[in-house]
Amino acid sequence: MRLLLLLGVAASRCLHDDTQKSVRLLRPHLSQMPTRFRSSVLPLPISRDAQPLRIQTYYTRELASSEAWAPDGEETRGTSRALAALKEAARRIQGILAVTPVQGPLLLSRDPTQYCRAVWGNPDTPNYHRCSLLNPGYQGESCLGAKIPDAHLRGYSLWPEHGLPQLIQPDGPGVQNTDFLLYVRVAHSSKCHKEPSVIAYAACCQLDSEDRPLAGTIVYCTQHLSSPSLSYGDTVAVAVCPQATLHELLHVLGFSGELFKRWRDCPSGLSGSPFPKPARENCSTRRRVTRRDAWGQLLLATPAVSRSLAKHLGVPGTVLGAPLEEEGSLSSHWESRLLQGSIMTATFHGAQHTRLDPITLAAFEDSGWYQVNHSAAEELLWGQGSGPEFGLVSTCGNGSSDFFCTRRVISPLSLPHSGLGCHYLHLDKGRCSSDPMLEGCRMYKPLARGSECWKEENGLLTRAQSPHGELYHLHSRCFLANLTSQELSKDKVSPPSVTLTGRCYLHQCTHKGAYEVRVEGSPWVPCLPGKAVQIPGYYGLLYCPQGRLCLSNKGTGAVTSPPTSFSTQDLLFQLSLGLTGTPGHSLGKEERQELAEVVLQALVTRGGTSRCYFHSPFITTNLVFTVSMWKSPGCQGPSVATLYRTLTLTFQEKPLQVHHGKAIFTTEHSKLLTSMDHNLSMTDGLLSMGFCLLLLILMGTLGTLAYQKRATLRVGPSTT
Template sequence: MVELPGALHKCIFDDVQAQIRVVRAATIQPHDHPTLKALNGDKHLETSKQQAQHPGVAVKQRSIAGESVPPTSTAPQPIRIKTWTTTESDNLSKAERGRLEAAVEEALRVVSSVLSVNRAAGPLLLSRDINKYCKFLWKNSSTINYNRCGRANSNYRSETCLGLTIPDDHLAGCRIYPQADSSRSFLIRTEGAGLPDTDFLLYLHMQTTDKCRQEPNVLAYAAHCQTDTHGRPVLGVVVICTDRLKGAAYSHRTTVQTVIHELFHALGFSKELFNTWRDCLISPKDGRCSPHGKVTHSDGSGQMRIYTPSIILALQKHLVSTDPELGGLLENLDASADRLSSHWESRVLQGSIMAAVLEDPTIVRIDPVTLAALQDTGWYTVDLTMAQSLVWGDGEGATFGSLSTCQDNSSSFFCSGSGRGCHFLHLHKGECQTDQYLEGCRIYKLLKNGEYFLQISSSVEGRCFRHRCTGLNRYQIQVFGSGWVDCPAGSTIQIEGYQGSVFCPDRRLCLYPDVTPPPEDGNSPHFGNTW
């Protein structure tokens, strides 16, 4: 996440992920399984290849003759994410480590409350990259050792993920089959113990890396490195730049949101994985899923969208539209040659946890469109009730956020000129601005340090006042040093002792239970800003 002017944080996930070679577990066919046979008369048995039910990974239980190990339960259960701090990490002070552990723990708790998987039996055992440890594979499909390694690579040392060494104890063993039609083999790496009670392994690397140094405001970046037999990521790395853990500028909430953002990428919200998402809406519990196929297509404006059922439904509901082509618009500014991005378009989904830039943490939402996307991966059962209210664009129709409509004053979410007003959540004061991601569209962006801008003027102009909620679509306002005054939605009122009128917006304030003004102090009622 790169800090931009105005407290924005830009994600560099796509650049990092593009450099990773992902190890994909192979689907086991019946003829892939060797028979149990003693080697050289001793008590060692041939090691069969590993397979698991959904979400299949290598497990310690053996499977014979194509019979897979059943999952521990047929009902999806909260995903178990185990963290592993790398030995290469910097030594942190007790305070810094405490900060990080608290932020990561909270992020994992949020993610596991949202995502569930069909758990596999046994410990998680990561795969070794056969293209690294093997010099050549047997390619004659009529032989019993088809697609097995015939000769070891003498230069093979270890498996890595984002440059970090994977411990041997986390990895499956591997064998060499010197003859194409003989079951005789020899072990070149022993099998590790694996990780019990784990559905996804997250390596935490805390260090000021070269990437951190190259961009001094980098907070964190991530990648996934391995997937199971169904394509679900099972291993990822989050690198946290340790210099961002120091000093008074540290923000717990920002760190939590950043880890969640990077985790969602590593768990499947990745352009590298879009076309491996699976359709499990018909029978999500029995594992009979079919590939979505290509889910990203260009829309009429030439920008790429994701077209999957849950995303379309979520956007139709959010924008109040019946448009069947309302796919999830992807950011075009950080897109590569394929025009794809692992982020939502900021003009359409401003404030989403998966937008290309994250603003002040009070604005960022784990929104229903992002959760719909994670559901459409086919790897997770998603608790959609955990979605936070996405205020941006609510009820604005199918064309909301397009370059052709953002400047025609048809939506109050956008602004024109360079004046000051209320941020769209009405929790902060803002200034009408644009940025590279808005591509000329202008919105009220937060003023730094809560700058107060109610200046005395004889001209008639808009002002931004505090408000506090008293009910659904009901609130009071406070003007300078006045008392709290009822401001009926849709009406105009006057404040005693002040010249001019105050218009009370209808259905813009106090509508969302999880979007409320922050307390002025520990004993004060909630307040925010309005016109």
């Protein structure tokens, strides 16, 4: 993925496909041991109920011979930044993907081609094709340069031509409470050196017996993470923010050209999302995941993806598939012309322009490995409702869609246009331009610096000098306008002040699709989408875009809301309430959504706070209510850690009762459990101490609570 150090920097070549192709994918080798010894390498037993994917991170300091250490202070600082971003991304994935969890410790496979030098070649012997001679140079297993500890690996043996094996290395203890093991490296690798703008790249290394990814590695480039010119907030928000890290995690979890061919068809296990009961015993390898259309465009042509894209474009039924970026023989990214702003396009344009879109979640549904919480999807505005011809090279320049711009900019008001307009989300001013991924199509791209309307600091200079009345604020948006407080010269046909250009003005939603605008010193003025308005005290007009602002019914919090900069301490808690369903009664998807709202409201009432602490609530088919907890900007009240502790204590003192239909659900404090503690217990002592110390400095009194927690409460219903 292309992770950009700063907005406006030229994008680098995508690294994921090249990186993944360089890694040997391992899966359990059951054929290498006789039947009576296979118990040590069989896949671990799994539960029949899907649970949120548990990701354990393991940081390693070992470097390849071609890499160099950063100075101690820089390396520690960079590592802490990377691990903080990973913790937030892993928390988010928990609310998106679920699997049949591994029971007991997770153990990874060893590569026989590495530890074994020769095998028995006589097919008539009982130990045919088993290791007859060990490789004396075997130094263990690695994953994209990360050394895998023996404690995480299965053992291996040396076999005689006849008889029982000699155990060389026993199984390690494995990693408990884990479904996916992610190794983390911070280094100045050769890839970092060759691609200066790349901050991170990742690859999957091991699969289970059904080809689901079990382990992978993400490498962060030291020179960017440890840059003294970047503050902690700048780095997380721009460089290694959770959205960027989430992109890499989604690659290693299955959104990869190398893994598409391993996707599985599980027709009976995906109904009733979010997180339905899986039916992986009915799965088979998909016959066709990708295809090419009549024009040679590579498509991801699986059922859920095709339905989701058709819904997004407003096309009845389905489409042939979602276009993939042409990146050689393989492709691991969506086509930018069609799905600009998706988290899985090849270029990262910043957190505020990136969405975890429904089409990407549909792809993970089609993988057959995961149960998907579709309610966690973020609305993708680009191309929404634009029809089947949207995003084609042949149509993007003919003015048929206002998502694209042309070399000859035509003003919606038939007035002169400066060529500077508004990014399609209206968060930034933009310039009409293209890049290699757009293949000649053009769009308004945010200017390198100072273009963000939602940043108040951008208006400090213009407010005193500009006659255009611009307002930079959290709720300001970009509008095409030629407003000026100066009287226009009558002897000029088209003075510069008449030219339309992108300007920043305050907006507020009145109801869905309707909003008001305010200019410096003016009252609020109703802005009818698709029309132009005059502002009291100003000459000129302001054009009101249609179909872009105030798309929800939630007032000012429109789909084009600016990015939310979360601190690490805001993203640490996930609360789950396990509910055992009323005997003989099951809940449909809509009923589960209704019940989720009832439980959420009870939590809000019990905590004595507002809903701004609780995010993405959902209930699985096996009736587990889960809600993420962090404190949104502007949210008034105690810290999220204090609220979390208060709730768990009150549950022990007084059960929580919720009514839904004819049932009453009551929490049982005796079944309060704590799980999913993503700590760094496996990290070497020195780095752990340094990381914890930095977290203490950054998060103050939060202290050791800076590790992600998820409390599980079992809830038992009783009928009225």
